[in-house]
Structures are given as structure tokens and as C-alpha cells.
Amino acid sequence: MAHIPRTLIADDQPDVLAALRLLLKSAGYQTESADSPAAIIEAIKKRSFDVLLMDLNYARDTTSGEEGLDLISRIHAEDNTLPIVAMTAWGSVDLAVEAMHRGVRDFVQKPWDNSRLLKILRTQVDQGRNRRRQRHKAAERREVNRILQTELNEARQIQRRLMPAPAYGFGRFEIASSWQAARAIGGDYLAAFALPDERAALCVADVAGKGLPAALLMSHLHAALRTVANQDATPRNVNAQLNQLMCGNLPPNKFISSFYGVLDVPRRVLQYTNAGHNPPLLVRGDGKTTRLTIGGKVLGAFADSTYGHQEIQLASGDRLALFTDGLTEIRDANGEEFGEARVRQLLIEARLRSASELQSLIMDTATEFSGGEFEDDVALMIVAVN
Secondary structure, three states: OOOOOEEEEEOOOHHHHHHHHHHHHHOOOEEEEEOOHHHHHHHHHHOOOOEEEEEOOEOOEOOOOHHHHHHHHHHHHHOOOOOEEEEEOOOOHHHHHHHHHOOOOEEEEOOOOHHHHHHHHHHHHHHHHHHHHHHHHHHHHHHHHHHHHHHHHHHHHHHHHHOOOOEEEEOOEEEEEEEEOOOOOOOEEEEEEEEOOOEEEEEEEEEOOOHHHHHHHHHHHHHHHHHHHHHOOOHHHHHHHHHHHHHOOOOOOOOEEEEEEEEEOOOOEEEEEEEOOOOOEEEOOOOOEEEOOOEEOOEOOOOOOOOOOEEEEOOOOOEEEEEOHHHHOOEOOOOOEOHHHHHHHHHHHOOOOOHHHHHHHHHHHHHHHHOOOOOOOEEEEEEEEO
8 A cells, every 4th residue: 555645734824724735635645734933843843744845934024935944954954854845925036046955855836836736746755755765775774884893893802812812922932923804804813722741732724715704714713623632632633633624614615724733842842734824934043944834735625635744843043933825915016925035034034033023023014015905814923932
């Protein structure tokens, strides 16, 4: 059933009000009348109307229309979506222009032509309803966006809490990390946590994609890693189990690259496996570098994947950098990549610095290189052996 238009008719002449009510009711309109500016405002406060048909002249001013023009602003303050059609017996081009300038949608001069007036009202009712629908939809979109932004901010805070603290340590190992999502949340992952028998787990991972989908998969990896690593700390077995779990839960064309290592803290030994991830860089005290590549394929892509691992003796003065490709693939204004070579050079030149100082140096240099714009998630962990 079509909505019957509700019209407010405003005029200080009873015979005009009576004639307009009769005309509009015969045309299928609901009508309500007001005979003064105060009555108009009171009516608008009480209920909504589809259109206002109002005289521009009342008791205070019967010729210029100024009283009606001033009233337009007061009406819009109450309801800025209400279409106004103005009527006056003292119409002029200047008054019509000024009325339209103040927000009147159309103008009718007394005495009116019935068919023209009804056509104008029908047009304004339709346009007014359309504007209100659009504003309602816009308001709904703003509310949805507000809720989404609030939820994303909360998700970002939760995701940050999943990451290691910026600085911490295990025995003689000092660790510093940095994580930055290209969007509110992201798919890069860092982990460093204690294991039984004076061991510690280190992990850096990168979920294919960005934003909320990647963040959800990252949280799944976080939960799985914590469970599996505490059951079996052998890196290749951890990756094999993670791969089986990810293959059963990742959507098609999604995968996770990951580097997982176990530190034997008293012996200063690192046992690691690399599942298709950017090779971490180990810089020795003398400046020699090693890329940690031994391992296997990315997680979640091939159910039958197996993983090798390697054991490395660490020494005082060594520095280990774990990072995602978001760091090396940062580009400058000319499109040049930051690259692994720059990371390696920074590590070599500043290898005597602490983990926190090295981490800050690399991130600050990368930020300056890119002009502060990161197109991908970035994660970096520095391990310093003291």
C-alpha cells in the first residue's frame, strides 16, 4: 500500500487554508494546517511531514516576505530534509530567488493553478522521500563504518597483544621486535616464548594477503603454534604438524611462510627450520653473514610436505635478524626496493649495537627510505647474543 503524503499547509488566511485542504484531500493527501510561524515550528517538532506548503507573509510583514524568509532557517534547523514550497501573493523574481537561496524547493504565486500546484507537490514529495532515503542510507553506512572502525581498533589491540613485547630476553639473548600492519590489522606474525628445559621458541611468519582475512589466519597460527611447540619443540616436527593443521583450515590459494627456531639458552644453540620464508640473516661478530634457508615448503599448501632443520652454534657478538618481505619490498618514490642487501649492510655495520638499537636503526632507515608509506605488513625481530 502506497504511503499517503502528509502535508503541512501554513497560511494566516482561513479561506486559503480551507481551499488548499479541500484541494489536497481530493488529491489523496493527508493535511494539517498552521496559521503562524510558531504553529509551523510546533507542528514540525511533533511529527514529520512529506512536504510543507507555506505562505511567506504573516502578521508581522504582509508585503516583503521577510518574515517567511526568516522562518525558512528555523524550519531547516528542525528538519533539514523537509521540502518547502513557498506561496505568496506578493511574488517577485527577487523574492523567489532569495527563497530558493534559503532552501525553498519551489515557488508558487497566488492565486495558484490547481494542476500546477499538485504537480509541484508530487515532485517535491517524491524528491524529499528520495533524499531522506539517501540520508538514511548514508547514516546507516556511517554507523556501520563507525562500528567497523571500533571493531578494527579492538582487533588491532588484540593482535598487538599477541606479538612479543618490544624488548625482552632469555638468558644472554636480548630480543627486540617491531610489527606494523599496512592496514588496521595484518597477517605478519612474530613470536618469542619460553619452552621447557631452558629453551625458547622464535618464530616469524607471513600469511598470504592483508587485512582482516590475513589477521584471522594469523591468530589461528598463533594458537596452533603455542599448542604444538609445547608438545614437541623439534622445529621440523613443529612445522610438519603446523602444516597439517593449516592444510585443513586454510582456504584455497592461501598459505603461510614461516621460520621457526628453538634456542637452547644455556648452550647458545639455535635449531631451526624454514617453511618458504625470507631467510633470516645471521651476522657473526666478525661481520660474516649466513642466510638460514634449510627447511621446506610453505605451510598450508601441500599436505605431504616434510621439513628439514639445521643446528647452529651461536656466539657472543652474533646478531640474528628475522623479518617478513614487507621490510625488504618497501619501495622509495622511484620504485626501488629496500632489499635484503640493505638489511644485511645495516646489520654488519651496526653489529656491535644492542638488539633494540639495531631494530630501531633498521626500521627508521626503512621508514625514511619509503617516505613513511608501507604498502605491506612489516615485522622485524633482532636477536643479540651477549
